[in-house]
Amino acid sequence: MTESSVFCTRLRALDVCAVSDALDALGLPASVAGLKPLSVQRKITGAAVTVKLGTTPPSEHKRHLGTAAILACQAGDVIVVQQSTGIDCAGWGGVLCVGAQLKEVSGVIIEGPARDIDEARELGFPVYARSATATTARGRVYEQDFNCIIQVGDVEVQPGDYVIADGSAVAFVPRDRAEEVLIRAERIADRERLMILALKNGEAITEVMGKNYETMLEESK
Helix, strand or coil, rough: CCCCHHHHHHHHHHCCCCCCCHHCCCCCCCEEECCCCCCCCEEEEEEEEEEEEEEECCCCCCCCCCHHHHHHHHCCCEEECCCCCCCCCCCCCHHHHHHHHHHHCCEEEEEEEECCCCHHHHHHHCCCEEEEECCCCCCEEEEEEECCCEEEECEECCCCEEEEEEECCEEEEEEHHHHHHHHHHHHHHHHHHHHHHHCCCCCHHHHHHHHCCCCHHHHCC
């Protein structure tokens, strides 16, 4: 297994809250809220393949947004699209979902609106976005670049950074900090499992939370 696949396997065993706590403890951007699972309620993880959209029409190499990213994807990757122009039009749609699913992409995250949500739901393809819309991107926004640095919420995302998204939020793990983030997140998750076990064994919640929760991040170092 490659290092990337090992990291993705470890990330898949966690949830966004544990990863967010680990990022927070390391002084990194913890998570991005408000990106909702619009199609299916499924956690997605993988390495980011990024797309940047904007209002400037390309002078050459005109292509449909997202298509180059799909071709560049490896199985298990997550496509992350920045469509933060403020224009209410889709940064992703149904035919793109089919193309991405055929490439075994884990899912897509759009900083902005998406469309064809019913189609994505029927496909079982995960789409996380700020909102749903029926308005086409044609003549409104254009692909500026792909596999480039983009902005999602307050987080700068680079190609190859690791992504985890679930019903709570979306978190991005810088690829050069992945090992230390994962170690800390795994310790946090282990501590929470022990807390739940203590509760099930009859320990009072005031004792469990008092002894463990407030110091969990510090003791996970």
